[in-house]
Amino acid sequence: MTSVNSLVDIAVFGIVGAIMMAALIGLLLVVSGSARGASPRVRVAFGAASVVLLVALPTLTAANTLSSGSGFWVAFATATCVVAVVYAVNVAMLPVVARRRAAATGETALASLRPSPPVLAAGLLICLALGLLGAAVAALVV
Template sequence: MTGVNFLVNIALFGIVGAVMAAALIGLLLVLSGRSKEAPAGLRVGFAAVSVLLLVAVPALAAAATLSGGGGFWAGFATAACVAAAVLAVNVLMLPMVARRQAAVSGGGVPAAPRPSLPVLAVGLLLCLLLGLLCAGAAALVV
């Protein structure tokens, strides 16, 4: 039964994290589209909320897995998969952000940016490290 909880936690928290990240990016695009340059406070605020989202949702997923009877490694895998889902949404929305930024700044529309393989590998490594951090914090709390 623990395996089912593990997969349900990944799906549930992954979808919630992905939707929240997409909504946050969309809100930033709308708010920054009203002026040529977004205020520094707005950018810092959105960066802080993004980091909080990237840490809180995987930590909650790891805590739910651990409290459901899963071990540390199941919590780690859950947190890492949820962080990867949030990262995937950010990577998939990158072309939209680039087009919107080009439209606001008045420049030409750039070709769709594609992250290179080393950039994606670093992102995966960060997801694994974040999974380890969140599972460790959840193990201390639960």
């Protein structure tokens, strides 16, 4: 029954995280598309909100998994999968953001921006690190 609980945690927290990340990216696009553009403070605020999201969601997922009686490694795997879902949304939104930015600045190189396999692999390593951080914090709290 633990695996079903973990899958539900991944689905719920992953979908919520994906929606929140897409909303943050959308808001940043709206703000940066205004006449003044996004100020450095606004960009820092959006970056901080993204980092909080990428740390809080795996921690909550791992805490939920640990409180259901699962072990640390199950919590780590669940937290890593949640971060991977949010990462997938970021990768999927990258071409949209790049095209929007290219249209605003006139740079044609941005319009064809795509992540390379090494960049995607590095992102997966970051997902593992964030999953481990979330599981470790949850293990300390729970």
